[in-house]
Structures are given as C-alpha cells and as structure tokens.
Amino acid sequence: MRESAENQGSSRYPFAAYPSGWFRVAYADEVAAGEVKSLAYFGTKLVLFRSEEGEASVLDAYCPHLGADMGLGGRVEGKGIRCPFHDWHWDGGGRCLDIPYATRIPPKAATRSWPVCERNGVIFVYHDAPGRAPSYEIPELPQLASSDWRRPHIRHWKVRARWLDMNENCVDIAHFKYVHGTLTIPEARAEIDGHIFRTDSLFSWKTPGGEGHGTGHLVSTDHGPGFQTVELDGILDTLLMNTVTPIDAEHAEASFLYTVRTGGIEANEQLAKAVIQDLEQQFENDLPIWENKAYWTKPLLCDGDGPVPLYREWMQQFI
Ligand code: FES
Ligand SMILES: [Fe+2]
CATH class of the missing domain: 2.102.10.10 (Rieske [2Fe-2S] iron-sulphur domain)
Incomplete structure (x- = not known):
C-alpha cells in the first residue's frame, strides 16, 4: 500500500503509524x-x-x-x-x-x-491499510443533543507523539496522581467487548478552584483507536469526546470536546467552566511527557500499574 514504508515501526515508535x-x-x-x-x-x-x-x-x-x-x-x-x-x-x-x-x-x-x-x-x-471495509460503528452520544448539557467546548492540539502513547493514557492509572494531582491512585476495572475497551476508575480529587475534595468515577471508553469518550461524575457530570488522528509518522492531532450537565442552571455555569479549564490543563500536563518519551514494547511494570498490558493486547486488532 501507499503508506507501507512509513507505516512501519521505528525505534521511537515500534508500532504502526496508521492503525485501522x-x-x-x-x-x-x-x-x-x-x-x-x-x-x-x-x-x-x-x-x-x-x-x-x-x-x-x-x-x-x-x-x-x-x-x-x-x-x-x-x-x-x-x-x-x-x-x-x-x-x-x-x-x-x-x-x-x-x-x-x-x-x-x-x-x-x-x-x-x-x-x-x-x-x-x-x-x-x-x-485501513489493506483496504478492508469498516468493522465497527461510532456510537451516537445522546448528551450532545440534550438541552441539559451545555454547549460543547472544543480544543485542538498538534502533538509530536504517535497515537498509542496518547491513547493508553487513560489506563495508565498511576500517572493520574503524579501528573494530574489526584489524591490517590485509582482502582481500575477494565472490560473488553470486541472493538470496545472500557475502564472504570474511582478517583479522589481536589475540587477545581477550591479547597475541598471529592470522589468520583472516570469511565473511559475507546471505540477503536480514534474515538474515545470519558465520563466523569463527582462534581458535575462531564463528558469528553476525544478524537486522535495521525497526521504523519511523528505527529497526531488530538481534539477534545468538553461538555457538562448544567441542567440549564445558571449557577452551575461557573463551576462547569472551572471543570473544563482544569481538564484542559490536565491534557497540557501530559504533553511534555508524551512528546519526549520512549515507547517500550516490554515495559517494566509493577502490580499497581493497572490494565496497560490488557489495553495493548486489545489494541493489536487495529494495528
Ligand atoms: S484534472 Fe488534471 S490534474 Fe486533475
Ligand atoms: Fe494523562
């Protein structure tokens, strides 16, 4: 195929540049x-x-x-x-x-x-490099059509990283404490359903802009390598629609859409903005690590690391 040479792994990225x-x-x-x-x-x-x-x-x-x-x-x-x-x-x-x-x-x-x-x-x-027909569908997100949820906020980032380094971030549970400032390392439950990988993690975090703290779930659901939703509760119900698209063998474009269930209540608006601002900052905390890291095919993992190996195994169907 047209891209076969470039689609190969390299020492920085020993996996396909363009998955299915x-x-x-x-x-x-x-x-x-x-x-x-x-x-x-x-x-x-x-x-x-x-x-x-x-x-x-x-x-x-x-x-x-x-x-x-x-x-x-x-x-x-x-x-x-x-x-x-x-x-x-x-x-x-x-x-x-x-x-x-x-x-x-x-x-x-x-x-x-x-x-x-x-x-x-x-x-x-x-x-799909061999030209096969689509093997799954993108789900409809009802939150985006509901008046209970505020108008989405969208950000784009061009990142000097390959898609898998960004995608596996949600299952790398230990980094949430050290990069994103959660109070604990969450317990994560992962499940696989064909092209879908879902992780449900229970977090303890500081309230954005405040002194308090709370707990909540973060459920990330990947539908193949290019489409992920993240649902958070605990403060205000929040939905992220994350799409990562390879630009070339060295770069990807990440676009995150953020929406919050404000129920049309004006008093929730300020808090919703603070939640979104905090989540945007969290993405930027990851950026310098992604842009400069190596990717180990056989990383040295410990028992607190969460479902990274399971995620990589699931992802093989798209590579
Ligand atoms: S019509 Fe001639 S290059 Fe497209
Ligand atoms: Fe992260």
Whole structure:
C-alpha cells in the first residue's frame, strides 16, 4: 500500500503509524454544502467536500490525472468535485464523471474514496491499510443533543507523539496522581467487548478552584483507536469526546470536546467552566511527557500499574 514504508515501526515508535479504524478529519460545521476543505492526515493529503445536497465525501487529494491537489482550488459541482488543473469531475465514490475535453473517459479513471461517517457533529473517515471495509460503528452520544448539557467546548492540539502513547493514557492509572494531582491512585476495572475497551476508575480529587475534595468515577471508553469518550461524575457530570488522528509518522492531532450537565442552571455555569479549564490543563500536563518519551514494547511494570498490558493486547486488532 501507499503508506507501507512509513507505516512501519521505528525505534521511537515500534508500532504502526496508521492503525485501522474511524478517525475524525473535521467537525461537521467546518465544511458547508458546496465547500471544499484540504486535509493532511495519514502521511498524505486528502480532500473533503460536501455536495450541493450536503453529503460529505473524502477522496485522495492528488488527482490521478496529473497530480493536482484538489483540496486547493477544487470546486464542488453537483455530487462531485472538479479538479482545478484540467477540470476533470470526480464523484464522492471516486468515479470520473466527466472530462470536458475528451471524447471518452479512460476505463480505469478512478481515485481512492475513503469511507465516511458523520456523527456527533464530526466527519470521520475509516482508515485501513489493506483496504478492508469498516468493522465497527461510532456510537451516537445522546448528551450532545440534550438541552441539559451545555454547549460543547472544543480544543485542538498538534502533538509530536504517535497515537498509542496518547491513547493508553487513560489506563495508565498511576500517572493520574503524579501528573494530574489526584489524591490517590485509582482502582481500575477494565472490560473488553470486541472493538470496545472500557475502564472504570474511582478517583479522589481536589475540587477545581477550591479547597475541598471529592470522589468520583472516570469511565473511559475507546471505540477503536480514534474515538474515545470519558465520563466523569463527582462534581458535575462531564463528558469528553476525544478524537486522535495521525497526521504523519511523528505527529497526531488530538481534539477534545468538553461538555457538562448544567441542567440549564445558571449557577452551575461557573463551576462547569472551572471543570473544563482544569481538564484542559490536565491534557497540557501530559504533553511534555508524551512528546519526549520512549515507547517500550516490554515495559517494566509493577502490580499497581493497572490494565496497560490488557489495553495493548486489545489494541493489536487495529494495528
Ligand atoms: S490534474 Fe486533475 S484534472 Fe488534471
Ligand atoms: Fe494523562
């Protein structure tokens, strides 16, 4: 495949750069009907566009004709996109619909179309190096459509780390005390259901912005390598929708969406903001460690380390 050389492990990252699974490439409101967006993920360029009817499609950006990047100057027409170089017309399935100056379309005229799923206000593509069809679905998050939950807050970070170093953070329970300042190292219960890995941890923490402390659960649920929810209780019910997408072999883009159940009560708003601010800071506490760490295939673990080996074993299905 196109990316096979780059997709190999290296001494810093002895695991695949681009695993199989659904990955966010945009939020739904970043591309309106009739618009085109240039994307750079999985070590290549992609083009995202919405047809005039609003259907999102993702194609390899480089036109198979003479290689123009259709994300830069391509324009939507009907259900497809016209290349800016010689005006060839491609539909969302990667078929060539028209070459304005040719008498016949070459029989092999096709380009790579990526499986797309639009859910929870996100446009996902399915990456699979051998080209297999998607093997699971992204779940709908009812909190995002509920008026009990405040308007989501979204952050993006470009991180010089490979996806697995970030993903396994939630099962690395000891670091919560030493990096995130929880009062205890939680007890974690992990369970696997096919493509889903869920960890339920009981924490004891300081109240954000206050002197008090409380306890609460943190439930992290991974649906494949590119989509994770984190649900917290104990202060105000909080939901994170975390999406991590590989950019290239050295970098990933993490985007976290935060929402809190305020119940429409104004008095909860200040506390909700403090909770979100604290969680954003927690991510930034992890960053310098991720960006400079080594990855050990056989780490030296102890009995308090939690389900890191189980998580890595589960993740093998996507690598
Ligand atoms: S390079 Fe796209 S039409 Fe020629
Ligand atoms: Fe962390």
